[in-house]
Amino acid sequence: MIFLTRRATFSASHYYWNDAWPAEKNEEVFGRCANRNGHGHNYTLEVTVAGEPDPVTGFVVDLKWLKDVIEREVLAAYDHRHLNLEVPEFAASKLIPTTENIAIAAWRRLEPVVTAAAEADSSRARLSRVRVYETPEIFAEYRGGL
């Protein structure tokens, strides 16, 4: 099994706020992240696909294809956007765009596309891991709940 990773970057703004809590509790738990005017990050997204290299191409998955999928499914929605206000999975249900939730949301955007393409190609490639760096020192990861 080979694990192939493609990295991409996007810039977005967000804030942390739970509407079920009074303002004081939001400020206590989330600190400066609770500033309602928001703030931004240069995020780095790492997408890892696991599989066996194709005997003809030597690819687990075509990196150019994966790059295009990441751009279409994730970056087009997240890059230079306010996650709380403009990105449906966070805006509609007021889901807090923590690094953990961004990793889960990116996984949910990518996993069906990777799985469908693998099935169409009769390949066993599968999405293995999504890691999101909010800063070089802060990151979250999702492996499909495992």
Added chain:
Amino acid sequence: MSADFGKAYFGRRYTLSASHRLHSDALTTDENRAAFGKCNNPHGHGHNYVLEVLAGGAVDPETGMVVNMAALDAVVRAQVMERFDHANLNLDPLFVNRVPTTENLCRAVFGLLKDSLPAGDIEYVRVEETENNFFQCYGAGDDSWLEMRQVSE
């Protein structure tokens, strides 16, 4: 995303500066030199270590977090940074009879943190000694030697 999406992971990186000397009293002078090379120089040397902690657990639906970063930072500061940052590792009680290689530092950090996280469990501890070498530990293994951590607290 109120549904349960199972386990997620939160990772955090810290830097700490410390000195050490790789030397074993069980070896002769020549054997120490052969085993450890310049790392055996008598007065020790230092590194800017990078410590990476990955915590795994369910995402709290109220906060969207596996673990609150400020709470995690406070634990790492109390358990690890105050102990090892700007210290000579060889003088720590944990390393009196144990060579302070980065392998052993990695296991020590795992042991010091494993029961202390404010939420979630440690998936791994990684210690980067330089940009070109790093060590990763997924469990403390036989950590009976870490019991002496009680002595210094």
